[in-house]
Amino acid sequence: MKILFLESHPMWIYGLPNGFKEEGHTVMISGPLSKNNISEMIDLFKPDLIISVGWTAEHSKEKWRWIRKAVKNTKIPLVYWATEDPLHTENFTIPLINAIKPDFVFTVTPALCKKYEELGFKSEHLEFGYHPNIHFPVQPLNDYRYDIAVVANAYPEYLKENPNAFRLEALNTLIKPLIMEGIRVDFWGKKWDKMGEYLGRDIPKDWIHGYLDYRDAYKVYSSAKIVIGLQNSRSQLTMRTFEILGSGGVLLTTDTPAVREKFTPGQDLIVSSNSFETVFNIQYYLNNDVERQQIRENGKIAVQEHSYRNRAKQILEVLVNRGIIRENGEIIQYLEYLKEFYEIYEVSQEDTLSKIANQYNVPLEQLIELNNLSSDKIYAGQIIKIKKKDI
Secondary structure: OEEEEOOOOHHHHOOHHHHHHHOOOEEEEOOOOOOOHHHHHHHHHOOOEEEEEOOOHHHOHHHHHHHHHHHHOOOOOEEEEEOOOOOOHHHHHHHHHHHHOOOEEEEOOHHHHHHHHHOOOOEEEOOOOEOOOOOOOOOOOHHHOOOEEEEOOOOHHHHHHOOOOHHHHHHHHHOHHHHHOOOOOEEEOOOHHHOHHHHOOOOOHHHEOOOOOHHHHHHHHHHOOEEEEOOOOOOOOOHHHHHHHHOOOOEEEEOOHHHHHHOOEOOOEEEEOOHHHHHHHHHHHHOOHHHHHHHHHHHHHHHHHHEHHHHHHHHHHHHHHOOOOOOOOOEEEHHHHHHOOEEEEEOOOOOOHHHHHHHHOOOHHHHHHHOOOOOOOOOOOOEEEEEEOOO
16 A cells, blocks of 8 residues: 655654554655645655644645645545644644545544544544654663653643643642752753743753754653653543653653553553652652663563554554555655656755756746746755656
């Protein structure tokens, strides 16, 4: 089967696509979407299934229209995976699916399946997962060798607008008691310097390390003695839950039904339901290396069933059972695929279309027509087709 992923963000192009590849399917990653390249990809690649995931740069309202226009006249099923549920169901997921009209909606929130069905979209629950090519154990690295680590954005604006959010309860349970006790926690992510009002005091500047590339997160998870993972809901697990365990991290998280449904506290991970338990667990496991290491090993084993290869299997089984679809693979970048048919050029900051036309001795109008441009305006990083190759 050929599967086209309409995505460019590192968070999504390395996990689930590789799961499909391992199942023997051929996957194309679109990269940045433009008004015309979606139809071009469909024409060139001829996918059997198109998948869109999450809320990234490829999900602007302008691109909703492009996706709908490109897909609506084909018979290719479009699937959307709503990974921002339930926090952004009303303000993002529902407007998006009403615009792009997918044939099927997967959601990370089980309770929302009924809602999507009532809106006219076939829907089922799909849990987050992890891929061992991206999240895997390594020997502790000196740059990330800390006692306690957090890899997450702080979201102070969201907490202000949603004071009853479960995430705030998780913060109060897992992080605030440590900060108040002066127990060092090292943070990677945005806006932790603005969390003083929620944590009782400002986090010391040297505890805050700022942005961490998604592809480097496994280094922290493998190197820290304990990794705190915040949950956003009692009924579902965050993506980082699986990624921390897959990287060999010792996870401390909130004690919820969703956690206990998938993992065994005290065996695969550590859970806490109040401030006292958090401080106790931190002190206990930091002082008991053997028990901590056993949890690390158990967690790595327990998470294996939640690989994106298994999620890919689940997706196809559901789509077959629900009548959406009736298979040796590879992952292809759209740019590499394009190179087979065209001479191409990647625009740099100082380029103009006229300059490129002169450089390759082709008429400006030819470049405009070949690339379906409405004007001669171009941007850095844009891929320009110069001319078709003689094949």
